[in-house]
Amino acid sequence: MKKYGIMGGTFDPIHFGHLVIANEVLNLFDLDRIIFVPTGTPPHKTSKGLTTSYHRYMMTQFATMTHPFFDVSDFEIRNDEISYTIDTLQHFRDSYPNSKFYFITGTDAVLELSTWKDPEGMLKIFTFIAVNRPGYVIENLDDKLRELADRYNGEIYAVNAPQLQISSTDIRNRISNGRPIKYLLPETVELYILKNRLYQKSER
Ligand code: ATP
Numbered sequence: 770m771k772k773y774g775i776m777g778g779t780f781d782p783i784h785f786g787h788l789v790i791a792n793e794v795l796n797l798f799d800l801d802r803i804i805f806v807p808t809g810t811p812p813h814k815t816s817k818g819l820t821t822s823y824h825r826y827m828m829t830q831f832a833t834m835t836h837p838f839f840d841v842s843d844f845e846i847r848n849d850e851i852s853y854t855i856d857t858l859q860h861f862r863d864s865y866p867n868s869k870f871y872f873i874t875g876t877d878a879v880l881e882l883s884t885w886k887d888p889e890g891m892l893k894i895f896t897f898i899a900v901n902r903p904g905y906v907i908e909n910l911d912d913k914l915r916e917l918a919d920r921y922n923g924e925i926y927a928v929n930a931p932q933l934q935i936s937s938t939d940i941r942n943r944i945s946n947g948r949p950i951k952y953l954l955p956e957t958v959e960l961y962i963l964k965n966r967l968y969q970k971s972e973r
């Protein structure tokens with residue numbers, strides 16, 4: 770049975786924080802592959818201000834292409850409709866039968882689980898992996914995760930990965946303020962951003 774990790778995000782832009790947690794989970798859970806899924810228009814972020822799906826998808830491709838077990842899916846960006854994580858997970862389950870799926874999130878994202886569409890359905894079918902995120906130190910995290918897992922009758926693992934205090938928001942702000950982004954994200958992505966003049970003040 771194959772084991773897949775699903776890593777969803779806006780990836781606007783993708784950075785080393787995303788890549789290091791994906792690689793750590795791949796190793797810790799002995800997964801076969803990690804599938805990065807850039808979101809289309811996520812329900813909790815307005816489409817205004819979000820970089821086009823095309824650029825976010827391309828940056829995710831560039832960031833992951835040197836890793837033999839990282840893949841990128843265009844499932845959520847293919848259609849214009851709002852995509853919900855549950856639909857994405859079900860799509861992968863249908864596409865790869867006889868496989869086990871793990872959904873990877875940072876601790877900030879997993880604690881919003883109750884606001885997602887059908888959390889019970891998600892946890893019934895998929896195992897969640899919550900990775901510590903610096904800057905989001907949460908008191909009694911283990912209790913909170915256990916409470917969520919009990920409420921929705923599923924499994925949530927808490928994982929520690931090397932902590933990188935990097936966020937896409939900070940990278941976007943740095944670019945628009947002319948501050949450096951080097952060493953926060955892969956060089957290919959940095960060059961792609963420069964070439965396409967993404968996140969410049971005049972454009973936002
Ligand atoms: P933004 O600032 O635009 O929200 P972000 O850096 O939070 O961007 P997302 O695309 O929103 O990136 O995050 C995708 C997933 O990666 C989420 O589950 C988030 O918790 C996780 N994540 C992002 N950055 C880190 C990090 N530095 N360490 C651990 N997890 C992270």
Ligand code: MG
Pocket residue numbers: none
């Ligand atoms: Mg975020």
